Every structure is written in structure tokens, then in C-alpha cells.
Amino acid sequence: xxxxxxxxxxxxxxxxxxxxxxxxxxxxxxxxxxxxxxxxxxxxxxxxxxxxxxxxxxxxxxxxxxxxxxxxxxxxxxxxxxxxxxxxxxxxxxxxxxxxxxxxxxxxxxxxxxxxxxxxxxxxxxxxxxxxxxxxxxxxxxxxxxxxxxxxxxxxxxxxxxxxxxxxxxxxxxxxxxxxxxxxxxxxxxxxxxxxxxxxxxxxxxxxxxxxxxxxxxxxxxxxxxxxxxxxxxxxxxxxxxxxxxxxxxxxxxxxxxxxxxxxxxxxxxxxxxxxxxxxxxxxxxxxxxxxxxxxxxxxxxxxxxxxxxxxxxxxxxxxxxxxxxxxxxxxxxxxxxxxxxxxxxxxxxxxxxxxxxxxx
Amino acid sequence: xxxxxxxxxxxxxxxxxxxxxxxxxxxxxxxxxxxxxxxxxxxxxxxxxxxxxxxxxxxxxxxxxxxxxxxxxxxxxxxxxxxxxxxxxxxxxxxxxxxxxxxxxxxxxxxxxxxxxxxxxxxxxxxxxxxxxxxxxxxxxxxxxxxxxxxxxxxxxxxxxxxxxxxxxxxxxxxxxxxxxxxxxxxxxxxxxxxxxxxxxxxxxxxxxxxxxxxxxxxxxxxxxxxxxxxxxxxxxxxxxxxxxxxxxxxxxxxxxxxxxxxxxxxxxxxxxxxxxxxxxxxxxxxxxxxxxxx
Ligand SMILES: Nc1ncnc2c1ncn2[C@@H]1O[C@H](COP(=O)(O)OP(=O)(O)OP(=O)(O)O)[C@@H](O)[C@H]1O
Ligand SMILES: [Mg+2]
Numbered sequence: 278x279x280x281x282x283x284x285x286x287x288x289x290x291x292x293x294x295x296x297x298x299x300x301x302x303x304x305x306x307x308x309x310x311x312x313x314x315x316x317x318x319x320x321x322x323x324x325x326x327x328x329x330x331x332x333x334x335x336x337x338x339x340x341x342x343x344x345x346x347x348x349x350x351x352x353x354x355x356x357x358x359x360x361x362x363x364x365x366x367x368x369x370x371x372x373x374x375x376x377x378x379x380x381x382x383x384x385x386x387x388x389x390x391x392x393x394x395x396x397x398x399x400x401x402x403x404x405x406x407x408x409x410x411x412x413x414x415x416x417x418x419x420x421x422x423x424x425x426x427x428x429x430x431x432x433x434x435x436x437x438x439x440x441x442x443x444x445x446x447x448x449x450x451x452x453x454x455x456x457x458x459x460x461x462x463x464x465x466x467x468x469x470x471x472x473x474x475x476x477x478x479x480x481x482x483x484x485x486x487x488x489x490x491x492x493x494x495x496x497x498x499x500x501x502x503x504x505x506x507x508x509x510x511x512x513x514x515x516x517x518x519x520x521x522x523x524x525x526x527x528x529x530x531x532x533x534x535x536x537x538x539x540x541x542x543x544x545x546x547x548x549x550x551x552x553x554x555x556x557x558x559x560x561x562x563x564x565x566x567x568x569x570x571x572x573x574x575x576x577x578x579x580x581x582x583x584x585x586x587x588x589x590x591x592x593x594x595x596x597x598x599x600x601x602x603x604x605x606x607x608x609x610x611x612x613x614x615x616x617x618x619x620x621x622x623x624x625x626x627x628x629x630x631x632x633x634x635x636x637x638x
Numbered sequence: 639x640x641x642x643x644x645x646x647x648x649x650x651x652x653x654x655x656x657x658x659x660x661x662x663x664x665x666x667x668x669x670x671x672x673x674x675x676x677x678x679x680x681x682x683x684x685x686x687x688x689x690x691x692x693x694x695x696x697x698x699x700x701x702x703x704x705x706x707x708x709x710x711x712x713x714x715x716x717x718x719x720x721x722x723x724x725x726x727x728x729x730x731x732x733x734x735x736x737x738x739x740x741x742x743x744x745x746x747x748x749x750x751x752x753x754x755x756x757x758x759x760x761x762x763x764x765x766x767x768x769x770x771x772x773x774x775x776x777x778x779x780x781x782x783x784x785x786x787x788x789x790x791x792x793x794x795x796x797x798x799x800x801x802x803x804x805x806x807x808x809x810x811x812x813x814x815x816x817x818x819x820x821x822x823x824x825x826x827x828x829x830x831x832x833x834x835x836x837x838x839x840x841x842x843x844x845x846x847x848x849x850x851x852x853x854x855x856x857x858x859x860x861x862x863x864x865x866x867x868x869x870x871x872x873x874x875x876x877x878x879x880x881x882x883x884x885x886x887x888x889x890x891x892x893x894x895x896x897x898x899x900x901x902x903x904x905x906x907x908x909x910x911x912x913x914x915x916x917x918x919x920x921x922x923x924x925x926x927x928x929x930x931x932x933x
Contacts, residue, residue, distance in 0.1 A: 327837055349836045362834035366852045375848075379839035423838065 278341055280305040280463050281431060286335035288321050295321040297487035303465060308457050310466045312474040313484030314510065319467040323433050326465065327356045339430060355424035356433040359440065361416045363408040369419050370404040376427045394422040397456060414445045425460055434466045438473065450476055471511045475499060483507050504638045508556040513592070515557040515603050521549055528630055531555055535598040539575035540630040547637060557633035559592060559606035564626050574627040579603070581622045591616055595626055664912060670905035672696045679899030700906045714910070717887040721869035724808040728816040728865050729858065731809070736820035754817050762811070766878050769807050773797040773879070799881035807875040812868065816861035823857025856926055863922045867915050887911055
């Protein structure tokens with residue numbers, strides 16, 4: 278049985294539906310991420326898990342128990358808030374001990390447990406400080422320690438790293454993964470940062486307008502997006518409109534609008550005449566002045582329209598036909614060379630038949 | 639340089655005010671405490687010449703009188719007790735009120751605050767005289783109280799001219815001074831702390847006692863100082879609403895200066911009162927600074 282089961286949950290604010298018929302389950306020990314753009318209902322869903330909002334329809338089960346009548350303070354669920362919400366009048370120790378004090382732990386047991394958590398988040402020397410005497414990253418760790426100290430069944434994290442700078446965020450990501458592995462507590466993590474979601478999660482639910490668009494492991498979310506929204510939201514992606522011309526066993530031929538026919542992987546249920554989109558990651562596209570003849574691949578000639586230098590890679594936007602732009606990405610792996618091509622250069626691009634995926638919605 | 643000049647320009651009016659109306663009067667009273675009363679009220683000369691020699695005419699008698707007669711100490715203690723009781727009742731009444739105002743919709747808050755300070759629009763003495771009528775023997779209130787009380791088998795009671803009436807009047811007058819600083823504090827509270835506390839297992843009472851209350855202490859101290867200090871020196875309310883048994887130190891000072899015309903002893907009582915208030919204010923500031931350091 279799953280640790281957490283969300284069944285057909287709906288939440289409305291006046292006539293606006295913030296969460297629309299969401300069903301999913303989270304296994305014990307999992308690092309589960311809700312990913313989606315701003316306003317898609319992630320926080321609302323999380324607040325329902327914590328008990329601060331009641332679903333208008335549907336059920337939330339924790340360990341098979343219906344949570345609808347259980348107030349937040351009685352749920353074995355804790356939240357790490359985006360602004361940390363540390364108690365300013367308490368020291369770090371007192372903050373971390375708070376849940377234990379509320380649960381009426383004995384003093385010596387409580388001290389031992391707080392010491393252990395301080396060690397877990399590497400703040401042993403900071404126990405006597407007040408929150409305002411700590412840096413953002415340190416406060417973050419206090420908030421996490423405080424939420425983990427009485428070993429909840431479920432830890433909810435609402436964009437916990439969004440207030441930190443990029444370098445620190447990466448550090449904290451690694452620390453979060455390690456911590457979650459150590460304590461073995463189930464995390465439900467909310468973010469709108471796709472990189473963060475891919476790096477941290479065991480499974481990701483991509484949300485949009487109150488609904489789950491796709492729920493899968495990170496590799497599949499990135500590699501096999503289910504629809505245009507997911508393809509577009511996660512990472513860079515070319516989305517090329519086209520029509521299926523022929524289906525032949527494991528592959529099919531798609532006529533890309535304005536370009537011509539390419540071979541791609543067949544999709545179950547898709548038949549000749551189906552309209553759709555070919556989703557293609559820029560890093561899976563080959564690009565050169567001249568590519569040697571490759572019979573198995575889609576192949577086009579085009580003109581460099583624009584270059585985006587990103588440091589580690591450069592994205593080349595290639596115009597293969599009037600108004601059809603395809604992004605290709607090349608690593609800058611030759612020292613001293615920042616750009617292999619210039620605007621206006623004539624280049625050739627190609628990709629393997631299994632590089633993209635055909636989307637029908 | 640310019641900045642320092644600006645600071646100086648801004649700070650001299652309040653400084654001048656304090657020197658003129660606090661330091662100099664206090665110094666006058668301090669010196670007066672060592673002098674003899676004049677034959678017809680006022681003060682006797684501080685010195686005189688005898689055979690061309692300057693003779694200071696000062697005494698410690700006024701202080702020894704204060705220490706030797708326990709009645710004065712008792713009066714100080716009673717005044718402190720009345721003021722403390724007033725402060726406590728104000729706090730208990732003002733806390734929920736301030737909390738409600740701070741948590742009500744933003745558009746109503748100003749209106750509710752206006753209602754709190756509305757009584758200031760009419761004269762202080764008139765409002766106290768109004769209480770004389772409310773607590774008087776013929777009033778509906780007094781009759782209702784006595785109806786219930788005698789119904790329970792008690793003897794009819796008098797409300798006016800009792801310590802009860804004095805406390806009622808003092809609470810009534812000082813309540814806004816408790817509400818305003820408490821409101822200013824409670825209004826600033828970060829409500830996400832309460833959500834966090836609830837999320838971490840705190841019930842409603844624990845959320846109040848562990849979060850709201852400690853964070854509101856600066857407001858509690860400020861309000862308590864604003865009530866306790868004027869209440870301690872109050873003389874008008876005991877004068878009007880109190881009986882002979884409910885006079886406070888303020889009444890005694892007034893009596894010494896205006897009726898008995900013993901200015902030096904009045905001065906002794908005054909500087910003792912001022913010293914007591916200063917000590918309390920300093921203690922309050924110390925606690926408040928500790929609060930600020932943490933918040
Ligand atoms: N209490 C509320 N009353 C009315 N509407 C609300 C309320 N809470 C949220 N909403 C609306 O519900 C939608 C979803 O909000 P939610 O906070 O869940 O978004 P989110 O996915 O967490 O976005 P973000 O990434 O910006 O935090 C938003 O359009 C928001 O305006
Ligand atoms: Mg949110």
C-alpha cells in the first residue's frame with residue numbers, strides 16, 4: 278500500500294479551480310516532486326496534505342487513513358515553508374526542539390534527539406544562535422531539521438531553495454538528497470525549477486492548471502514527454518508540427534510542415550493521417566558544415582539564424598525552411614573556441630530516427 | 639559635518655523641553671525637600687545672615703518624617719498596588735481587544751482604533767463625573783448589582799466612594815494606552831509562524847503561549863509602562879470617585895502642597911514618586927532592549 282494516496286482531489290476558490298481532479302500515490306521512502314509553472318496549484322495541493330486547506334472533493338489517505346477530519350497539528354506531516362518561518366524568539370536549539378516539546382518528550386531524550394538533528398544538518402556549533410544571526414542557507418537547514426526532528430511520516434517542502442543563490446542552491450540540493458537517504462522519510466517537494474526536479478526526484482508529477490500532466494521518473498519526463506506542455510516546460514525542446522504519412526512496424530514517417538518527411542518511432546494507437554508534433558531535444562541533433570551521408574537519419578540543410586552562447590554549450594538556431602527554426606546544441610569542448618559557426622553560415626543538421634518523440638496533444 | 643548639524647538641530651527642541659520642564663523642576667523640588675516650610679505656606683528662606691555670617695537653613699527632617707511614619711510607606715505601597723491592579727486589568731481587557739482589531743479586515747482596523755480613542759474627544763473630568771452617576775446609589779447599574787446581591791442573601795452595598803470605584807475609573811481612563819501599543823505590536827506579527835507552529839504539532843493554546851505571547855512582550859511592556867506610571871501618580875480619580883479610605887500618593891502630595899501648605903514634605907513625596915517611576919521605566923527599557931535584540 279502506498280504511504281500517501283491522493284484520490285480525485287478538487288479544490289476551488291470561489292469559481293476558480295486551483296486543483297482539478299488530481300490522483301496520485303507516493304510510496305514510503307520516495308522523493309516525490311510536484312513540478313509546474315507558477316499558479317498551477319502546487320502550493321494548494323501541499324496545503325491540503327498539511328491540513329491547512331480542505332479538499333472540496335476527493336480524498337487524501339495517509340497510511341490508508343482518511344485525513345479529512347485530522348487537523349494540521351495532529352497529522353504526522355511537517356512542512357518546510359518557503360520563508361522558513363523560524364521562531365525569531367527562540368534559539369536554533371529551541372526551534373528544533375519545538376515539535377518534541379509539543380509532543381511532551383522528556384528533557385534528556387529531547388536533548389539527545391536535537392543534538393542528533395543538529396549534527397545531521399551540520400549546525401552543531403550553532404545551537405545557541407538566534408535565527409537572525411544565521412545565513413539563509415543555515416536558516417534553511419534549521420527549518421529542515423525542525424521539520425524532521427520527530428520523524429514525521431511525510432515531509433512537505435514548498436520551494437525551499439528558491440530564496441538561495443544558485444551556488445548555495447546546488448549545495449543544498451546535494452545535501453537534501455543525502456539527508457533524505459539517511460533519514461528515509463518520504464519527501465513531497467514542490468518546485469517550479471525543472472532542473473532541480475530532475476536532479477532530486479525519484480518521481481515527478483508535472484502539473485499545469487490544477488492537473489497532473491505527466492507522472493513518471495525523471496528520465497521519462499525528460500526523454501518521453503507525454504504532451505507538448507511537458508516537452509516545452511522541461512528543458513529546451515523543438516516542437517515541430519507534422520502529419521503521419523506511413524506506419525511501418527516500429528517506425529513511422531512524419532511529414533514535418535514546411536520541411537519534408539522524417540522517420541521516427543511509432544506511437545501505439547497513432548495511424549496514418551494523424552496530426553501531431555515531433556518533440557526533439559536540441560542536444561540530440563547533429564550539426565556540422567557537412568555531415569557524412571547517414572541513411573538512417575533525418576537530414577536537413579539550413580542557415581544559422583542565431584547563436585546563444587551559454588558557456589558550457591552554445592545553442593544554434595537553424596532555419597531549415599521558411600520560418601521553420603530548429604535549435605541544436607553543441608558542447609563547447611574545444612579550448613579557445615566559443616562558437617563553431619556564425620550567423621548566416623550554411624550548415625547541415627540530422628538526427629536519429631529514435632531521437633524525438635511524436636506527440637498527439 | 640552637515641549631517642551632525644542636522645542631528646543637532648533636530649535634537650535640541652526635545653532636549654530643551656526636557657531640561658525646562660523636567661530637569662529644572664525636579665532640581666527645584668529636590669532642593670525644596672531640604673528646606674523648611676514658610677510661615678504662610680511656600681518655603682522658608684534657604685539661608686539668612688546672623689552677625690554678618692551666612693547661615694544655611696536646611697534640614698533632613700522631611701526625610702526622617704517620611705521614614706519614621708509607616709503610614710507614608712503604606713500609602714506608597716497601596717498606590718503601587720492600585721496602579722498594578724489597574725495595569726493588570728487593562729492588560730487582560732486590552733489583549734483580546736487588540737488582537738481582534740489586529741486580525742480584523744484591514745479596512746475596519748482604522749475605524750476600530752478610532753473607537754478606542756474616541757473617549758479622548760471629551761473632557762477627562764466630565765468622563766469621570768459620568769462614572770459618578772453610573773456608580774451612584776440611585777443608578778440603574780448599582781440597583782441591578784444590589785438586586786442580584788441581596789437576592790443571593792447579601793447586604794446592600796455602596797459602589798461609589800470605594801476602592802472599587804477608583805479602580806473602575808482608572809481602568810476606564812487608561813485602557814486606550816494599553817490597547818494602542820499592544821495593537822501596534824500584534825498587527826506586525828508574521829502569521830506564517832502560527833501556521834508553522836500548528837504544522838509542528840502545537841494546539842491553539844500552545845500557539846498562543848509559545849508564539850504570540852512571547853512575541854507580544856514588547857507591546858505588553860510598553861502598554862504596562864504607559865498605564866502604570868500615570869496610574870501611580872493619579873489624584874483626580876481617587877478624589878472624585880474614591881472615599882477617604884481610597885486616597886493615593888498623588889492625593890497626599892496635592893494635600894501637602896495645596897491644603898496643608900507643607901511644600902517641603904510635598905517635595906519629598908514627589909521626588910520619591912519620581913524616583914520610583916524612573917526605576918520602573920529603566921527596568922522596562924532594559925527588558926524591552928532584550929526583546930529587541932531577540933526579535
Ligand atoms: N486563498 C486563495 N484564494 C483564492 N485563490 C487562491 C487562494 N490560494 C491560491 N489561489 C489561486 O489558486 C491558484 C494556485 O495557487 P498556488 O499557490 O497553489 O500556486 P503554485 O503552483 O504554488 O504557484 P507558485 O509557483 O507561484 O507558488 C492561483 O491561481 C492562486 O491565485
Ligand atoms: Mg506556491
